[in-house]
Amino acid sequence: MRKPLVAGNWKMNGTSASNALLLGKILAQKNTFISAEVAIFPSAVYLQQVQMALQGSGLSWGTQNLSQFRQGAYTGEISAAMLKDFGCKYVLIGHSERRCLYAELDLDQNVLDNIVAEKYEMALSEGVTPILCIGETPEEHATGQTEEVVARLLDILINKNGAKALAQTVLAYEPVWAIGTGKSASPEWAQEVHSFMRERLAKHDPATAESIQILYGGSVKGDNAAPLFSMPDIDGGLVGGASLDAVEFVKICQAACS
Numbered sequence: 001m002r003k004p005l006v007a008g009n010w011k012m013n014g015t016s017a018s019n020a021l022l023l024g025k026i027l028a029q030k031n032t033f034i035s036a037e038v039a040i041f042p043s044a045v046y047l048q049q050v051q052m053a054l055q056g057s058g059l060s061w062g063t064q065n066l067s068q069f070r071q072g073a074y075t076g077e078i079s080a081a082m083l084k085d086f087g088c089k090y091v092l093i094g095h096s097e098r099r100c101l102y103a104e105l106d107l108d109q110n111v112l113d114n115i116v117a118e119k120y121e122m123a124l125s126e127g128v129t130p131i132l133c134i135g136e137t138p139e140e141h142a143t144g145q146t147e148e149v150v151a152r153l154l155d156i157l158i159n160k161n162g163a164k165a166l167a168q169t170v171l172a173y174e175p176v177w178a179i180g181t182g183k184s185a186s187p188e189w190a191q192e193v194h195s196f197m198r199e200r201l202a203k204h205d206p207a208t209a210e211s212i213q214i215l216y217g218g219s220v221k222g223d224n225a226a227p228l229f230s231m232p233d234i235d236g237g238l239v240g241g242a243s244l245d246a247v248e249f250v251k252i253c254q255a256a257c258s
C-alpha cells in the first residue's frame with residue numbers, strides 16, 4: 001500500500017513573515033491529514049525557517065533544486081550534502097521551470113534528462129529522496145509524444161542505476177501545459193500516463209513499480225484534488241500555486257487521505 005504524498009512547491013514566493021503565517025495555518029490543521037505525507041519546498045533562503053517550523057511536526061521539507069556536483073566552485077548552487085545538513089527529506093529535480101531555463105542554453109531534452117539523472121544520483125548518495133519531475137510540453141502533447149517523453153527519462157534512470165534504485169525515489173508526472181495554467185489534466189488522462197510509467201518500470205522490477213509513489217502536478221486545487229487522487233496510480237500531488245494558500249493546500253492534503 002503506497003502512502004499518499006502531497007508536496008507544496010512554493011517556487012520563488014514568500015517572505016519570512018508570510019511563510020511564518022502560512023506554516024502556522026497548515027500546522028494548525030495537521031491532525032486533519034494524518035494519513036498523508038506532506039512536504040514543503042520553500043525557496044532555499046528560507047530552508048532554515050521551514051526546518052525550524054516543521055521539525056518534530058511530522059511534515060517534511062526540501063529544496064526545489066540541487067547541484068549535480070558534490071562541492072566546490074559552483075557559484076549559486078546548492079549541494080546534496082547541504083540539503084542533508086538542513087534535514088531535507090526530499091528534493092525536487094527536473095522541474096519544467098528549471099528545464100525551460102536550461103533550454104535557453106540550447107540543451108536538448110536528452111542532455112537535460114542526463115543532468116536530471118546526475119542530480120538524482122547525487123541526492124541518493126546523501127540519502128535525500130529525489131522527486132523527479134517529467135511531463136510533455138504543449139507541442140509534445142499536441143503531437144502525441146507524451147509516452148515517449150516520460151519513457152525517455154525513465155529509461156535513462158534505469159540504464160544508469162538499475163530499476164531498484166528507483167525504490168528510493170518519487171516520480172512526478174507534470175504536463176507542462178497544465179502547470180500554472182488552471183487547466184489540470186483530467187483524472188483519466190493522468191491515470192493513463194501514471195499507469196504507463198508504472199508498467200514501464202514493472203518490466204524491469206515489478207516490486208519497485210508497485211511501491212514507487214507517482215505524483216501528479218499541474219493546477220492541482222482544493223476542488224480537483226480528490227478525483228485525481230482517487231485514481232489507482234496517482235499517489236498524491238505536486239502543488240504549486242495552491243500551496244501558497246493555506247485553506248486550499250489543507251484541502252488538498254485532506255483529499256489525499258480519503
Ligand code: PGA
Binds near residue numbers: 009180219240241242
Ligand atoms: P501549479 O504548479 O500547481 O501552480 O500548476 C505545479 C508545479 O509547478 O509543480
